[in-house]
Amino acid sequence: MTSNTLLYYLVFTLLGTFLNIVLAIAIDQLVFKRVGKAMQSIMIIPVFISYAAVQFIVYAYLSTDNGLLNQALHLTTRWYSNAKYWPTILTVVKMWNSVGYGSVLYMSVLSGISSELYEAADIDGASKWQKIWYVTLPELVPMITVMLLLSVGGIMHSDTGLFYQVTRNSGQLYSTTQVIDSYVLNSILKNSNFGFTAAATFFQSIVGTVLILIANAVVRKLHPENALF
């Protein structure tokens, strides 16, 4: 349960941040602004769809008898009872859901970069990649630092909907999909085991607090201006 929570946190945060930035820079670099904007609108839409609805979409793809995937590839895989597939499935669903939206925040930073910086780089004869590496990315660093710092506090927390709804809360998948948050939710709804649950949430909070304090101290040492406090 704890290791699931930590692993999903790591994968989602690292992959998510990376994809957010790549997408933001890609759209920002695109000359066809009108098309870029339209595409961005479509990319953001998944975030409007709650996991309660996403769950039905995933089911349409993965249902054993009627799922698009099994039908199209002539498989008979029982996705909902095989725990080993779920780390990949959940990662794909999470990225589909959040990357377009996550990039908006970085886009807002990118659009705030003064054009003088790029002009100066042009005068110095910088190539496109050099401009991204030496001008764009450093401007994004404060935002990235803050976002990572904030997320560290939630290291023991997960996107509950993803783990509770998308897996249909299926007991057979718990070995790879049960995270602390979904365990807590289950025990509240079933009104059971409050003692252990309380201990689990306390553990979540303590670890989060300690980690965010450490992370902030590290950032403070390296780049004092990016620290939270």
Next chain:
Amino acid sequence: MSLQDSIKAARLEREETKKEEKFEMMSSKMKSKGPGQYILLALLLLYTVICALPIILVFVSAFSDEKSISENGFSYFPQKWSMAGFNAVLRYGKQLATSYGVTIFITVTGTLIGLLFMSMFAYALSRKDFRLRGFLSIYLMIPMLFSGGQLASYIIFTSQYHLKDSLLLLILPLCVSTMNVIILRTYIQSSVPEELMEAARIDGAGEWRTFFQITFPLMKPSMAAVGFMMATAYWNDWQNALLYIDTDAKKPLQLLLINIQKSIEFLLNARNIPSSALTAMQGSVPQYSATMATVVTVIGPIMIVYPFFQKYFVKGLTVGSVKG
């Protein structure tokens, strides 16, 4: 110069520099339309299609005939189209309308209240001469650093505040968040010129007036971003509803979706005894298409409204960038 004049002048100046920047960016970016741009465009298009495909599947299956789903599975090209799914949704009709009302109410109310409180909080924190600044900063940080967690909130909300089955529990828990206040505060500190606020103060404006007439309007881009995030959180919140809401009249859309999933699973489970009855029922109860039709009615309107909202948040977020 009066207060109004100085504000106007400052705004004009900002707009002019913005226009100049736009023009410069346009001219510098218009130069390059090489093959790289087309590769980039193709890649982004590919990703856009990947993002859209699952949503398209929902729409297609909502209009598919039940039989073609149960025999050939979900498909982008169903053998037969049908409206049966939507007809079945009409059975939920009344509850669907109620749930819409609840969701829209909590989204709008929550976002407005939250934005008002958080922007005022952020303004107070951004003022260096504010005496309680240090204390309030720490106070703000505590919930982010250490929270009681789900179980503690559940117990407090239900047995201390006695708010079970109350709409307040759908609004208050998501209303003010540390991260959003920090975003707003950072925006004020970095993008709202301090001289402007000082000028207003010298011209005799009180704190309220300075905030509402100068800082507040200049905060629009960050407010759009934060408001957008909040509205999304409210719209998508199913967890508080699942934990606290029992009455049908107070069920938001997301809880309705969860209930529908459960009732369909119940139908499926109840049916595994006589196989002949199973096939007979599959013909008459359009469960797959009906479910998808419900999902469409839940997410469809957002997609209709979304382009209008998008104007506010993306434009607000991309201040200074090229207009489309």
